[in-house]
Amino acid sequence: QSTKAQHTEHTPPHPNIMRARILLHLNTALMAVLLVCTLIFVFDLQPPSALLTPAQADTYAQVEVEVRKEVSTEEDEQRWFSARIARPAVLAHRGSRYMQAENTLCAHGVALRYADVLEMDVQRTADGHLVVFHDDHLERVTNGTGRIADQTLEYLRSLDVAYHFRHAETYPLRGTGLRIPTLHEFLDRFHQSALIALELKTDDVSISEQILATLRQYPHMERRVVITSRHCAPLRFWREHTAFDTSACEHEAMLFYLLSRLRLARWQVLLMRLFLWQAEESAAPSTQQPVWPLDGSNQAAHSLEYRDPAAHWLADRNPLDPHSPRYYHVPMASGPIRLDLRSVVDDVHAVGRRINYWVVNEPADMHRLLDLGADGFVTDRFDVAHAVLAERGLRPPHCFDGQTTQEAEETDQYFVPSHNPGEVHGCVTTACRLAQDYLGPSLCQHLGLLIYSLLWITVLLGRWLLHVSILRPRLKSSAQKPKQH
Numbered sequence: 282q283s284t285k286a287q288h289t290e291h292t293p294p295h296p297n298i299m300r301a302r303i304l305l306h307l308n309t310a311l312m313a314v315l316l317v318c319t320l321i322f323v324f325d326l327q328p329p330s331a332l333l334t335p336a337q338a339d340t341y342a343q344v345e346v347e348v349r350k351e352v353s354t355e356e357d358e359q360r361w362f363s364a365r366i367a368r369p370a371v372l373a374h375r376g377s378r379y380m381q382a383e384n385t386l387c388a389h390g391v392a393l394r395y396a397d398v399l400e401m402d403v404q405r406t407a408d409g410h411l412v413v414f415h416d417d418h419l420e421r422v423t424n425g426t427g428r429i430a431d432q433t434l435e436y437l438r439s440l441d442v443a444y445h446f447r448h449a450e451t452y453p454l455r456g457t458g459l460r461i462p463t464l465h466e467f468l469d470r471f472h473q474s475a476l477i478a479l480e481l482k483t484d485d486v487s488i489s490e491q492i493l494a495t496l497r498q499y500p501h502m503e504r505r506v507v508i509t510s511r512h513c514a515p516l517r518f519w520r521e522h523t524a525f526d527t528s529a530c531e532h533e534a535m536l537f538y539l540l541s542r543l544r545l546a547r548w549q550v551l552l553m554r555l556f557l558w559q560a561e562e563s564a565a566p567s568t569q570q571p572v573w574p575l576d577g578s579n580q581a582a583h584s585l586e587y588r589d590p591a592a593h594w595l596a597d598r599n600p601l602d603p604h605s606p607r608y609y610h611v612p613m614a615s616g617p618i619r620l621d622l623r624s625v626v627d628d629v630h631a632v633g634r635r636i637n638y639w640v641v642n643e644p645a646d647m648h649r650l651l652d653l654g655a656d657g658f659v660t661d662r663f664d665v666a667h668a669v670l671a672e673r674g675l676r677p678p679h680c681f682d683g684q685t686t687q688e689a690e691e692t693d694q695y696f697v698p699s700h701n702p703g704e705v706h707g708c709v710t711t712a713c714r715l716a717q718d719y720l721g722p723s724l725c726q727h728l729g730l731l732i733y734s735l736l737w738i739t740v741l742l743g744r745w746l747l748h749v750s751i752l753r754p755r756l757k758s759s760a761q762k763p764k765q766h
Contacts (some may be wrong), residue, residue, distance in 0.1 A: 308740060312744075318545060322647055369670070373393075373398070373400055374396065374660055375388065376392045377402060378661045379696070380664070387694070395666070397476060398475070401479060405491065406432060406434050407433050411463060411491060412434070415482070468498075472505065475509075477505060479507070479508055486514055486515055489518045490518070507526045509527070509608075511531040529610070531710045535713055608636070608637065621638060636656055640659050648669060651670075715749050
């Protein structure tokens with residue numbers, strides 16, 4: 282009997298009990314992490330900003346001092362002021378959708394007088410040519426039909442790209458010879474005079490490879506072009522294989538918004554920096570290099586954004602976030618989800634990134650975004666944006682080549698629309714579609730509280746199930762077996 286009792290004492294626990302105990306320990310650890318996150322959320326505990334950014338902080342004032350050292354004459358001073366180096370930036374949406382025929386050389390040429398950055402879109406034709414065009418299909422803009430990817434360049438060049446451009450119940454640009462430009466034509470005209478936000482419309486990486494080959498035919502394009510897209514795959518290609526700055530894709534923007542609502546966005550960056558603190562010490566020289574060339578040339582010194590090599594080394598090689606965006610180009614709203622929040626803007630700035638909103642055509646929205654601290658906005662109304670910024674003392678009250686507004690209007694052909702229609706944000710990811718379909722405004726407003734509540738319910742329910750369904754019966758049966766012997 283003593284042998285049996287001794288054997289019973291040394292009988293290993295049932296495998297289910299062992300698994301349940303492991304799960305219980307994991308549940309306890311998860312509860313501890315969740316408790317910390319909840320305290321951060323409730324008391325809004327945030328790490329010091331000095332821990333989030335590199336030692337060589339990219340401040341606007343520092344860059345302004347460095348660039349103004351090169352200014353020696355009144356002409357250079359005027360060019361400096363004309364170049365609008367200080368934020369916020371105005372990004373001309375396809376040149377303009379309503380003031381000229383969109384994405385034409387004419388539209389971008391007019392927009393360049395008022396805007397800091399030309400925002401444009403690139404598509405590929407059936408015979409492999411790159412063209413500046415937004416839609417997948419031709420019907421909305423041109424007098425042609427079908428998908429642009431199924432048409433040859435020869436056919437596209439025969440179309441009237443201003444066929445449906447409408448102003449005051451007329452079609453003033455129809456038959457004026459405006460055509461769909463190729464990427465080469467666009468760069469030939471603007472590669473020295475403009476900063477460019479190049480948007481990729483599909484997730485086809487081969488198109489990115491072809492665009493990269495085209496951009497490399499022009500000097501210093503890494504300093505003049507930022508690559509934007511709502512698709513993650515092409516942006517990952519640009520980050521892994523080039524020095525071009527990129528925006529966040531839709532998935533990254535949604536994730537950052539979620540972390541911001543949970544008040545964890547800054548802590549995530551802090552954990553990354555602490556994880557790689559040794560790499561940061563040995564990774565980079567301390568000298569800073571400008572993203573855009575600050576050489577005083579016309580329209581070339583638009584941004585005070587400075588590239589810190591240490592920060593980029595970390596961003597590019599961070600195992601927790603290996604494909605980190607430099608900019609966030611986001612809509613003001615995606616269905617019921619409001620992205621134009623001060624908390625989102627502050628979090629983006631705290632982690633050393635920049636945020637631009639699209640498409641902003643109303644003066645009231647522009648003023649509100651500027652009050653929030655937005656770094657720029659994409660707009661079809663570059664004239665309204667210029668007026669708003671001039672009203673706030675952020676732009677000169679005249680055009681930037683020395684002409685007055687009246688003189689510019691006499692030489693530039695553009696049309697002032699009677700209203701400013703916005704743009705509906707359609708999603709490209711499943712998570713975004715689900716959020717648009719099932720989240721209401723009230724839920725979005727209290728999204729952080731809702732998520733934390735659901736997490737606590739899930740964790741506590743899992744702990745209770747472990748006790749009730751596995752641990753308690755097994756422990757009870759184990760306690761009863763020695764009594765039977």
